[in-house]
Amino acid sequence: MYRHDGTGIVERFPDTFLAAFPVAIETLPMLHFFPGAKFLQVCTVGCNLSCGGCVSEILVGHAESLAASGTALTTGDLLRLAADHACTGIAFALNDPIASLPTFCRLAERAREQRLLVGCSTNGYMTEASALYLRERIDFANVGLKGSTDASYRACGAKSAAPAYRTIRLLHEGGVHVEVSIVYRRGGEEEVMGAARMLAAISPHIPLQVMRFVPFGDAGLGEEPTIYASEELCDRLRNILPWAYLFNSPGTANLTTFCPACKKPCIEREFFGPMGAHLAGEARTACACGHALPVRGAANPEVFYEPGMMGGYRATRGLEMVWAILACLGVEGQADLARIWSEVLRTGMLGKELHDRMNNIDAYLDLVMDFAHRAGREEAGRELCTYIRERLDFVRERVVDAPRPRVYYAMGHPLFALNPGRFEGKLVEAAGGTYVNRAIGREGKPGVSIPREEFIALAPEYLFTSGFLTSTVEDTLRYCAEHNLDVPAARNGRVYAMHPSWDFGSPRWILGLMTIANVLHPDRFAFRIDEEADEFYRRFYGVPYRASAANRSFAHPGTERR
Known part of the structure; x- marks a missing residue:
């Protein structure tokens, strides 16, 4: 520089x-x-x-x-x-x-x-x-x-x-x-x-x-x-x-500012993407008990909500979601990546448009072809879309008349619920489940903290934790026990931590769909996930699948590319 x-x-x-x-x-x-x-x-x-x-x-x-x-x-x-x-x-x-x-x-x-x-x-x-x-x-x-x-x-x-x-x-x-x-x-x-x-x-x-x-x-x-x-x-x-x-x-309470004198919350915040927070209620720079907080400046009475992928480091994740598609299309040149990223930034696509298309299964396939065209990789785009479409249609057809169990999707702690319109919920519905998060009448980014009573009322039979910011199954069950979250999913041990970046942000979501289908309807699906993953990784990354090398990146396949 x-x-x-x-x-x-x-x-x-x-x-x-x-x-x-x-x-x-x-x-x-x-x-x-x-x-x-x-x-x-x-x-x-x-x-x-x-x-x-x-x-x-x-x-x-x-x-x-x-x-x-x-x-x-x-x-x-x-x-x-x-x-x-x-x-x-x-x-x-x-x-x-x-x-x-x-x-x-x-x-x-x-x-x-x-x-x-x-x-x-x-x-x-x-x-x-x-x-x-x-x-x-x-x-x-x-x-x-x-x-x-x-x-x-x-x-x-x-x-x-x-x-x-x-x-x-x-x-x-x-x-x-x-x-x-x-x-x-x-x-x-x-x-x-x-x-x-x-x-x-x-x-x-x-x-x-x-x-x-x-x-x-x-x-x-x-x-x-x-x-x-x-x-x-x-x-x-x-x-x-x-x-x-x-x-x-x-889902942590450790983003909220509590009064050191009476221990009551004064500035409530919740998770807002990587490295970010957002106000989640009234913000007071002085507690009702009279104790002043070491906060400089007055609190804004109106909370600003960033559109689409805007807001802190969520923007970098939005650009990485674009990269995730390009990586599967074989686009590796720095100049090509930079040109497409600059188009996304210059046109404002990183805002609402990219967010909305990334959160819709069928629109996602159109997005793949959009970037394939921009990169001059239409044939690779058609191959990727065909791979995904064949498995997506197979799953949808097999669950048309299936009973639909109640499924809740969390991120991190169980009481942080993903938004009703999130992509993960679309996967649940495509796999033959009822996405109970739709009953939550408010939204955050990517979700909101809900009270214990609301979670219990949702009565999920299955509980999934996002692969992006997840908790282990053991920690989820521990949290449910500590907070007396007595729901069928916890009671029957139907709690699952999704594989990193297999349920959002990358074309690898098709592997997440097959994983969810196996869980919800074992009588109708028997996908061999490791074999499916190996085929996907070899075809679209040029490397074999190795689960132990995975991380939270959308673009990286989790192992060194050839």
Whole structure:
């Protein structure tokens, strides 16, 4: 992103941004700064670190192609968009602002002239001079830590942890509102606890956002801790830092801000995609008991809901869903990927259109052919659609007159219900089940937390947990027992954790459909799932199927491609 022009270091793509869209501040994420406020989220491409399992892999690993793709927004464009959408401010997120520091700082200066708040999400790995330069131009920052030891930073290509903690201290001392996020990998409890102790030495009032590690990119499932283990870690952290929150864990109560005096909820939040949260009720910066919370700025009375795939890192998952289709079509060239991604961004397809087509089985097949045409891979598109259509039609025909058991679909904890219109529910119905989530009269993204009484009233006979952010069968049954969720599914042991990315986001959903059909109607289906998966992976990825290598990525087949 930089070059030497003979006299000094200059940006290769100055004053150009890849994308911009309005978001609620909790999706950046920021939790103690103007709750519910709408910000224009902007990004470029590139990063100064290289971390395994990066949620922004698309914007980091494909920087060269995306930066030269022809999709560009100017500073003037961003200021007009912020005004058009009545945004409170502008936030640089998704990739690191250090990749475009002069450009971002020029934007920040002009935004402040228009009385806009300015902030960013950054890994904080920068020189002291850069941190001081940045802090004069921003109002808030989320600094994403990799750990507390030098080893955790060397794993990302850096030298040591010291620069990131120095940045936090300098920003905090300069009056910038700082929140800190940290990745929690299985077995990495001491990395997180060590970070909490180092932060407490700077200020015990810094909110700490624990990002339960979700294996994207080339990371493996063995690095993913359970939601239960993550919640227990948060309990320990609050002995060091009172404001510890848990992300990537649908259904957890650890996203809500509770009054430290009377323990009542003051700012209720729930899961909103990878690394994101969203307000789920009334937000009060002071408790009814009179205790004031360490929150800067007033809460917004109107909650902004991002359309389609917009909102925080959900946008990167939307781009990866496009990549997932292209990967099955054999599109591997960086230039082709960048060209199609830029079309998706430029046309606004990433919003409602992509979301709606991705959540409809038959429209999904049309979407495959759409991208096959864009990529010049029509024959590969027809082969993929024929493979899926043959198995889809077979399942639908065999369940026409079948009894339809009641099926509930959760994500993470059982009381986080997927939306009525989600793709997973369409799979349940195609496989001959009744999707009881349709009886839930409200929606979130990708779902909502429901009370125990509502869950029991749904009386599911089968309970599936999403393959994207799942819980083990053992943890689901444990949760049901602890919360007295006495429903037929739990009582009869009909609880299932779906295979990663086999029920949403990738053409591999056809394998999920066959899996669900086997479970709901064993008298009508006997798909040999491992054999079906091996055929799919060999035909569309060029590799054999190996379940042990799977992860949560939509595009990656879970093993090294040929």
